[in-house]
Amino acid sequence: MKGDPMSKHVAVLMGGWSAERPVSLNSGAGCAKALREQGYKVTEVDVGRDIAQVLSALKPDVCFNALHGPFGEDGTIQGVLEVLGIPYTHSGVLASALAMRKDRAKTVMAAAGVPVAAGVTLSRFEVAKMHPLPPPYVAKPVADGSSFGVFIVREGANRPPVELTNPDWPLDDEMLCEPFIPGLELTCAVIGYPEGAKPLDIIEIRPAGGAFYDYEAKYSKGGSIHILPAPLKPNIYQKVQEMAVRAHEALGCRGVSRADFRYDEQTDTLVCLEVNTQPGMTETSLVPELAAYRGLSFGELVSWMVQDASLRR
Numbered sequence: 001m002k003g004d005p006m007s008k009h010v011a012v013l014m015g016g017w018s019a020e021r022p023v024s025l026n027s028g029a030g031c032a033k034a035l036r037e038q039g040y041k042v043t044e045v046d047v048g049r050d051i052a053q054v055l056s057a058l059k060p061d062v063c064f065n066a067l068h069g070p071f072g073e074d075g076t077i078q079g080v081l082e083v084l085g086i087p088y089t090h091s092g093v094l095a096s097a098l099a100m101r102k103d104r105a106k107t108v109m110a111a112a113g114v115p116v117a118a119g120v121t122l123s124r125f126e127v128a129k130m131h132p133l134p135p136p137y138v139a140k141p142v143a144d145g146s147s148f149g150v151f152i153v154r155e156g157a158n159r160p161p162v163e164l165t166n167p168d169w170p171l172d173d174e175m176l177c178e179p180f181i182p183g184l185e186l187t188c189a190v191i192g193y194p195e196g197a198k199p200l201d202i203i204e205i206r207p208a209g210g211a212f213y214d215y216e217a218k219y220s221k222g223g224s225i226h227i228l229p230a231p232l233k234p235n236i237y238q239k240v241q242e243m244a245v246r247a248h249e250a251l252g253c254r255g256v257s258r259a260d261f262r263y264d265e266q267t268d269t270l271v272c273l274e275v276n277t278q279p280g281m282t283e284t285s286l287v288p289e290l291a292a293y294r295g296l297s298f299g300e301l302v303s304w305m306v307q308d309a310s311l312r313r
Helices: 022-039 052-056 076-082 091-102 104-110 124-129 215-219 234-250 286-293 297-306
Strands: 010-015 040-044 062-065 120-123 135-139 151-153 174-179 184-193 196-207 223-228 256-264 268-275
Touching: 010 022, 010 052, 010 256, 022 040, 022 062, 022 297, 040 052, 040 196, 062 076, 062 297, 076 091, 091 104, 091 234, 091 268, 104 135, 104 234, 104 268, 124 174, 124 286, 184 286, 196 234, 196 286, 234 256, 256 286, 286 297
Parallel strands: 010 040, 010 062
Antiparallel strands: 120 174, 135 151, 135 174, 184 196, 184 256, 196 223, 256 268
């Protein structure tokens, strides 16, 4: 699935200014390297607020979106690329904005029959005053990723996290609070091939320290243990894949997405936590691992994403 170096100039958009900038730089560098090996002409673009001028001068054929977090993942850069008329990878304006806003995404997914946790959206200041839900519960920014600003409030906790009142709080002020779902941490990628969205397999994620799957567990070598395929009963395995595809389709995702789940074996409860429209593409990332398990190399994966790129996604 090699690209023609004479026909495709790919600008890999990376960096940006969100809290997920370091992850994006790693994703972008890996994707750029793989695309060059596939035969594409590649320019790495560390995205700043002058991105429209930069791309107008560069005139790439395609933009590979390796940005993470606000601006890169929430429909904003997608809108810029639509205005500029440059085809791009991953999901479009609406799906990106919707998936990034976790509470709105849950409403759409629930309407499509995807199981989600009940929850409430409040400002971080309101959450800091008193428990919004009976512990245990999870409080997380409603529109950020990579587990930044996520707190698990355990049973018996006397008060909400004091960090929420920090005047230097760098993330979104709105917090989504949900009941804590015990059990297995699962993830399933979906690839939106032209003939319809197809699920890949399922990974069970176990943080190496036995704690929460936080930023360090996600992006540090050895920070988590990935069990592929996840050791689930066949009917549960199939249900997770089915729900991942249903969530992908309900939100209108394109290209590659990744749905994260919790599954409590004791109560047979499956909950979709969120859909990531810009999954990480670093050496420790889940989507490349899932693709490789199906025989799709990293180079073939990113090349397919470039070939799939379009406008009006």
